[in-house]
Amino acid sequence: MKNWKPVLPESGKPRYVEIADLIASDLQKGILMPGDRLPPQRALADLLGVDFTTVSRGYVEAKERGLVESHVGRGTFVKTIKGSMAETEPRRTEQVDLSMNLPPEPTNPDLIERMQAGLSAVSGNLISLLRYQNGTGTELDKEAASSWLSMRGLVPSLERVFITPGAHPAMMTILNMLAAPGDVVLSEAITYPGLRTIARSLKLKLVGLASDENGILPEALEEAIKAHGPKALYLNPTLQNPTTLTIPQGRRLEIAAILDRYNLPLIEDDAYGFIPEHAPSPFAAAAPDLTWHIGGLAKCIGAGLRLAYVVAPDTKAALSFTSAIQSMTVMASPVTMALATRWIQDGTADHIRRFIRRETRARQELASEIMSDFEFAADPVSFNIWLKLPENLSRAAIVGQMSGKGLGLVPSDPFTVGGNPTEHIRVCLGGRISRDELKTALQLLAHRLEYNFYS
Incomplete structure (x- = not known):
């Protein structure tokens, strides 16, 4: 079950609509992912301080929007393939190479459904495609x-x-x-x-x-x-x-x-x-x-x-x-x-490309705000920033300190053709990391840079 702890905004909308809006918003941010099981209605009602009926109506509203689907005896899940739950292999979903410069991964349910529909259509010719x-x-x-x-x-x-x-x-x-x-x-x-x-x-x-x-x-x-x-x-x-x-x-x-x-x-x-x-x-x-x-x-x-x-x-x-x-x-x-x-x-394909562009812009805005005290090269739609380390900081030390933090950091060494590598690091903003996780990781990176510089 997804450990989802939303906070209802004061939007003036009916509470049940706000619940559906939160599901949609957290899907877009990557906080919720397709296939996640949502909390039971009574548990969510207690968490939000609303009555059971409000949460029930919120889940119905989310279902009508195509965001979730319910299964008797199993619960309510973030929607994947239309009309059914897609089986996933956890060991496959865990595989990620942080040394690669990856685009953000799609999280929009409608886009994912389109992608899965294409895969389903292609499977109609599966035997011939194995030749x-x-x-x-x-x-x-x-x-x-x-x-x-x-x-x-x-x-x-x-x-x-x-x-x-x-x-x-x-x-x-x-x-x-x-x-x-x-x-x-x-x-x-x-x-x-x-x-x-x-x-x-x-x-x-x-x-x-x-x-x-x-x-x-x-x-x-x-x-x-x-x-x-x-x-x-x-x-x-x-x-x-x-x-x-x-x-x-x-x-x-x-x-x-x-x-x-x-x-x-x-x-x-x-x-x-x-x-x-x-x-x-x-x-x-x-x-x-x-x-x-x-x-x-x-x-x-x-x-x-x-x-x-x-x-x-x-x-x-x-x-x-x-x-x-x-x-x-x-x-x-x-x-x-x-x-x-x-x-x-x-x-x-064009919808995927447009999603990547929009999400990358949002992530670059995060990086621009959090890393504003440091010198780096970037583009509004690049998947990374090219970070110049403050004087006397070692790229190897920073990469080592950030190991295991979910942020793809690569020192300048493999990029350098001739001569000595400079104290730069490529910081990847994409991949499976959500926007909120990226924010936390970048804040930690900024803290590490400041701590090492002033210590």
Whole structure:
């Protein structure tokens, strides 16, 4: 049973309506979760100081809104699948990797019901989805991918669109095609740790480029091209992980012009490109003949799908990529491809994306208020803040002190390309943590920073 202890507001509404409003509000905040059992009506009546009938009417009101469902002999539960209770596996729901930069998880009952309805619809083709299928996506799935990519202003032909089991294998395949062991690949000086892992695996040398508030410096890019003869440039240009920086359109055009001048391929990791309401156009629109565009679904829908939409620069490159990605991964999961396609077609994917955007804004406002005494980089819709520690504070010490507190903290070390890591920490605001839990954890982090600084 959920240990739910609500406090009725003085809204002027009937008390039973306020009870239903509280259920809806606490669902949105993540205090209540789908499947939670609510307190018995008499227990809640005693807690709130109202009579039994008021709570009974409140639960009926919540049921009529589609928020809860009742089962004789079992009690009242926060609603999950329409008309039934979904079975969950607790050991699966407990699994979370706090080192990952996660989006907030949906809590709205209507949205969750839409998501589950899509999964139910896909299960109608379950047997066929367990077979081997086209290794880079069926025509139906590519059409859905193209529709999704069109929201970023991209309209590639379907023969240049591929569906891969996540952005990581797509990046590894592309780099393996473009470079040989010992070759140089350019990136931001502070970059996505996955790129460093891939480069190390392929025995490639990463060279980090100097940046300012608008992204990598064009002159630094040109100098590095002349000095190192690189095989590719990697960029995470929108809500960059971990700095949260977005390269503005003007700087993108400057970079694209240099790439064109030197015929240098670009790997554009657009993991967060779908989150801002008005993100700059992707590099694939400015330099389509040189850009490998990777539109992962991990940040804008869900990492568990393990899907990314890849756009190759041209048909020749597409043919090479087909062979290379199939030899590495065989195929993306037909089950998750079908689910993503369904959600895109019926609008659920866009609802998830909009929820993530709204909830992220609320969490960034919390971080801005609680961490106001400290220096950090952030964006209103980034999933993290890039926290600069006060002078003489150790990133290792702070991360150690916050271990087990439910907050995803990662020191600057895995993000740093060359040179000594700075005293920065990526603080993730998303994942399974509720807004109230996040507030408490951030307050503890702020306290730890102040205590260590003044002690």
